[in-house]
Amino acid sequence: SYELTQPPSVSVSPGQTARITCSGDALPKKYAYWYQQKSGQAPVLVIYEDSKRPSGIPERFSGSSSGTMATLTISGAQVEDEADYYCYSTDSSDNLPVFGGGTKLTVL
Amino acid sequence: EVQLVESGGGLVQPGGSLRLSCAASGFTFSDHYMDWVRQAPGKGLEWVGRTRNKANSYTTEYAASVKDRFTISRDDSKNSLYLQMNSLKTEDTAVYYCAREQYYSPDLYYFDYWGQGTLVTVSS
Numbered sequence: 001s002y003e004l005t006q007p008p009s010v011s012v013s014p015g016q017t018a019r020i021t022c023s024g025d026a027l028p029k030k031y032a033y034w035y036q037q038k039s040g041q042a043p044v045l046v047i048y049e050d051s052k053r054p055s056g057i058p059e060r061f062s063g064s065s066s067g068t069m070a071t072l073t074i075s076g077a078q079v080e081d082e083a084d085y086y087c088y089s090t091d092s093s094d095n096l097p098v099f100g101g102g103t104k105l106t107v108l
Numbered sequence: 109e110v111q112l113v114e115s116g117g118g119l120v121q122p123g124g125s126l127r128l129s130c131a132a133s134g135f136t137f138s139d140h141y142m143d144w145v146r147q148a149p150g151k152g153l154e155w156v157g158r159t160r161n162k163a164n165s166y167t168t169e170y171a172a173s174v175k176d177r178f179t180i181s182r183d184d185s186k187n188s189l190y191l192q193m194n195s196l197k198t199e200d201t202a203v204y205y206c207a208r209e210q211y212y213s214p215d216l217y218y219f220d221y222w223g224q225g226t227l228v229t230v231s232s
Contacts, residue, residue, distance in 0.1 A: 030215065031216065031218075033218045035153075035219075037153075041224075042205060042222040042223060042224050042225055043153065043205075043219075043222050044222075045218070045219070045220055048218055048220075086152065086153055088218060088219075090215050090216075090217070092215075095214045095215045096155065096169065096171075097143075097155040097219075098155075099152060099153040099154070099155065100152070101152050102152040102153070
């Protein structure tokens with residue numbers, strides 16, 4: 001089955017740039033999406049279609065994709081950005097949803 | 109404002125059944141595909157299944173891990189989504205989220221709104 005691979009954890013100091021990667025063989029043909037999940041809360045969409053930002057999401061969140069890797073970048077990370085981040089895409093063989101394993105972002 | 113509110117979670121014994129509900133408001137429920145996604149304690153997100161809309165005959169799809177045990181249905185007159193879970197296993201223990209699907213094509217869709225989730229615990 002199709003897999004999206006993320007690093008388990010990323011740590012930055014406040015104000016630094018955090019980059020979270022997501023690797024998948026189908027990403028050259030498929031969009032990547034990113035969800036933020038704070039402790040005890042539901043996931044929230046922060047990036048869609050590789051690089052678009054939903055209304056209400058701060059400009060410090062951006063996304064990019066090149067080849068088999070998508071990247072979520074948080075420029076000037078804030079303490080309130082501490083959360084688990086999940087990439088999402090669809091399987092190229094059956095078009096079913098696939099989530100990455102998640103990356104825990106620590107900002108301190 | 110889009111709202112999705114799940115209910116029906118609780119403690120159930122292995123082999124038992126449970127029915128979850130999701131009440132939707134703030135959008136035209138009947139237009140959208142709707143999904144269930146779960147998250148085991150301390151683990152990542154796992155897609156469970158989806159129901160398409162009336163225009164697409166309310167067809168359903170399921171993850172292999174729940175196929176033949178779980179059934180998704182909807183009642184557009186009540187703006188409600190359901191998940192009937194049978195033959196439950198301890199590994200089905202998770203928070204279950206309903207999610208609205210933003211659908212463009214069979215290979216281009218994502219989940220734009222999520223409920224707060226309901227916890228299902230399968231244990232003896």
